[in-house]
Amino acid sequence: DIQMTQSPSSLSASVGDRVTITCRASQGISNYLAWYQQKPGKVPNLLIYAASTLQSGVPSRFSGSGSGTDFTLTISSLQPEDVATYYCQKYNSAPWTFGQGTKVEIK
């Protein structure tokens, strides 16, 4: 099975900072990659699919890039409401594996 590895596991940044989270697949998955945000105590929320397509209603400060095995989620200007854990997920084939998550905090 293809493994999804996120880095870092956690990060702390200041409001307004540019934040980058990386997700690496152990084999190529084309662009079949999604990113989710899960705020504390809440249900996961889809941010990006097809590696770079922003889900409707998601703020434009979020962006995604990558293809094949290496993907990136970028928050261009970190806001207090972005405190959450972020997960990548592959969906090219079963199993639809999630990364282990990256916890983002405000410094």
Place this chain on the structure above:
Amino acid sequence: EVQLVESGGGLVQPGGSLRLSCAASGFAFSSYWMNWVRQAPGKGLEWVANIKEDGDEKYYVDSVKGRFTISRDNAKNSLYLQMNSLRADDTAVYYCARVTYYFDSSTSSGVWGAFDFWGQGTLVTVSS
């Protein structure tokens, strides 16, 4: 408005069984792949199983194969997860989630992709 409402969670002893349900509304349920995803306390997300619109294809994570069965009743707009031989490491909040469908311009084809709507989850606790 799309709504997914899970039910059926609770406390069960190791080796026991439980059946989760997910009631869907606000969309054409019979036209969508559906999933179960779980999250153990303080841990990350784990995809558990999914099922095709007509129920003809089903997939499972290795750790639940042979113990869990996903099913659906399109006439009742409902998704189910029958869980047997439950173990302590099955303890988690179980979410049902809908798969989004989109057009991939690079391949000029439709793609069943990410999970665009999630229920609030139901907690399953396996303990003696």
